[in-house]
Amino acid sequence: MHTTSSFALKFLSVAVIAGYHLTSAVAQPPELATEKKFAFEKQVVRQMELNEQGNLLVIVSSANDFGSDGLLQVWDIEKEKKVREQKVASRQVAISPDGQWVACLAESGKLVVQGTSDGKQRYELTKLASLKALRFVAEGRGLVAFGTAKYEGPSSLAAWKMEDGAQAFARTVDEPDVYSACIFSDGQTVALGTKGADVIVVKTSGAQQQRRVFIEDKKNLDMEGLAVSADGQILISSLYSQPRVVSDVQTGKKVKTLNWSSFRPTMEIFPDAKTVALLPGLGRFVLLVDIATDKQVGSLVGPSPDMFGQPPREFALSGNGRRLVAWDDKEELLLVWNTEKFAGQATAK
Numbered sequence: 001m002h003t004t005s006s007f008a009l010k011f012l013s014v015a016v017i018a019g020y021h022l023t024s025a026v027a028q029p030p031e032l033a034t035e036k037k038f039a040f041e042k043q044v045v046r047q048m049e050l051n052e053q054g055n056l057l058v059i060v061s062s063a064n065d066f067g068s069d070g071l072l073q074v075w076d077i078e079k080e081k082k083v084r085e086q087k088v089a090s091r092q093v094a095i096s097p098d099g100q101w102v103a104c105l106a107e108s109g110k111l112v113v114q115g116t117s118d119g120k121q122r123y124e125l126t127k128l129a130s131l132k133a134l135r136f137v138a139e140g141r142g143l144v145a146f147g148t149a150k151y152e153g154p155s156s157l158a159a160w161k162m163e164d165g166a167q168a169f170a171r172t173v174d175e176p177d178v179y180s181a182c183i184f185s186d187g188q189t190v191a192l193g194t195k196g197a198d199v200i201v202v203k204t205s206g207a208q209q210q211r212r213v214f215i216e217d218k219k220n221l222d223m224e225g226l227a228v229s230a231d232g233q234i235l236i237s238s239l240y241s242q243p244r245v246v247s248d249v250q251t252g253k254k255v256k257t258l259n260w261s262s263f264r265p266t267m268e269i270f271p272d273a274k275t276v277a278l279l280p281g282l283g284r285f286v287l288l289v290d291i292a293t294d295k296q297v298g299s300l301v302g303p304s305p306d307m308f309g310q311p312p313r314e315f316a317l318s319g320n321g322r323r324l325v326a327w328d329d330k331e332e333l334l335l336v337w338n339t340e341k342f343a344g345q346a347t348a349k
Helices: 006-018
Strands: 036-039 044-050 056-062 070-076 081-095 101-106 110-115 121-127 130-137 142-148 155-161 167-173 178-183 189-194 199-205 208-214 223-228 234-239 244-248 254-258 267-269 275-278 285-290 295-301 314-317 323-328 333-338
Touching (some): 056 081, 121 142, 167 199, 178 223, 189 223, 267 314
Antiparallel strands (some): 036 333, 056 070, 070 081, 110 121, 130 142, 142 155, 155 167, 189 199, 199 208, 223 234, 234 244, 244 254, 275 285, 285 295
């Protein structure tokens, strides 16, 4: 008779709660060791973004989990050093694909574009009360923001040309209770995660707006995590401690469920839309999951992997998919991995 030890039973029960596939412990997908690691001062990272090549990293951090203060830092990954820092008013930040420019909400509440290395202001675009999403599009020729000009006012999707800072458009998106947002690469579409667990995709074009609702079952949860593929065809959404849902953007229908739950909503889809990087429920590593099969195809492990430890808090994937950087709050390190083998065919942003 086959027997299972009490430790094994404990492991299996914890694995189920943590959102692991039980088969992943048997399959032993490849583990990628860090390419680089360097110390990061004791701050709570709220947002991370890499440029296209993955050589420049921008981080917005705060003194603690509940702090409203924000500190923007620029890091040179190759030289493993901090280039500069400044105070900001929002965790949302974007870096242009070529790494020349950073967009952020300054302490004044104004959306600005600055030189990445020197912080010299290029444009002062508009004043915002809140900022939910920010992205450079069209290979850096445009900047798109989703936010509100007044705290009680409607949200809007607005775009500016980087050649002269002129506003290309500003379109009202009147959706209440937006918890999270994700801007598509076309610069005209935004996915909104609501406080009722629905995902609403709004495509704006002049006076016309196409609105598509993706229904979730957990009405008592907030839609925390959103990730969209570079071609705008696949949307992955994440509720707190629930499996991820993969949806077809064109039809608004659920394609499948990725059975990897976590308390960390961060996700990044690789350029070819075949692989997604996400955080596990337990385990000090980043998981790489095949979207079509829901199988773990790799894991990015840090200097002290721990099956029952907490995963890294935040991570970012470069535009070309060849480098991933994560913040390990326990070790107070920035961890860098070469993910080229999973990058596939790069898609321009």
